[in-house]
Amino acid sequence: MAAPGLLFFIIFKYVPLWGLLLAFQNYSPYLGFWNSEWVGLKYFNEFFANPEFLLLFRNTMAISLLNIAFFFPIPIVVALLLNEVRKLAFKKLVQTVIYLPHFLSWVIIVGICFLIFGQGTGIVNQLIRSNGGHSIEFLTNPDLFWGMLTAQSIWKEAGWGTIIFLAALAxxxxxxxxxxQIDGANRWQQMLNVTIPGIRSTIIVLLILRLGQVMEVGFEQIYLMMSGPVAHVADVFDTYVYRVGIQQGRFSYATVAGLFKSVVGLILVISANSLAKKFGEEGLY
Structure with missing residues (x-):
């Protein structure tokens, strides 16, 4: 039963690790992987000296931290609320409704967002104008862009994220x-003293795993939402790797950016796991 999963990780996770060697080469598709010139840390120095590095790092960290602060707790709260629902039919209906956005692609999610918040024909701006107000640039205002991304992620994935916590609650x-109950605890006290401590280890493990993906903020969502007015707050490592590596053909330089993301994620996972163990939690290993 484990074979398909192991095969997936071997083919798509471990075998591609050889490609990290491109970061130390001046890779040329014509010369191939083994015949390209080895340049050592040349592209690392170029990447970290690039003025765009700090901008990319700021945008990536800001979007990721907003997701951790606002998106990560939502599935926990929703799972706790659903756990308190006693009418099974209503509970299943709510679960179905909040799960559905997960099965929609980001193309559809962003399309719906444009229909609702577009400046010209968006439903929200039409309502604002019909009541004598002025249109709000929801999609082209840099101050609103990070919040819009976070709200989209919550709507699309929060329901699906409750599955793990509902399983832990069960x-x-x-x-x-x-x-x-015998000790006289009400429902609120039972939640604080029984329910939440019962899923604490699950929350910590998922938080550690989430920290490992702190540099992964979702290429497709940001690429679809990006436009000229918000480019300076939307450009992240994922979009930069696509632009430099795929569009410009600088494969070795783009590999450095990808390797940097992986190293940061690994350091955060190890650090968070060690910290969790110091506080008496199980952690990942």
């Missing part, structure tokens, strides 16, 4: 709730 021993 594993809590029901006798703990009975004991809490």
């Amino acid at each position: 594993g809590i021993n029901s006798e703990l709730y009975e004991a809490a």
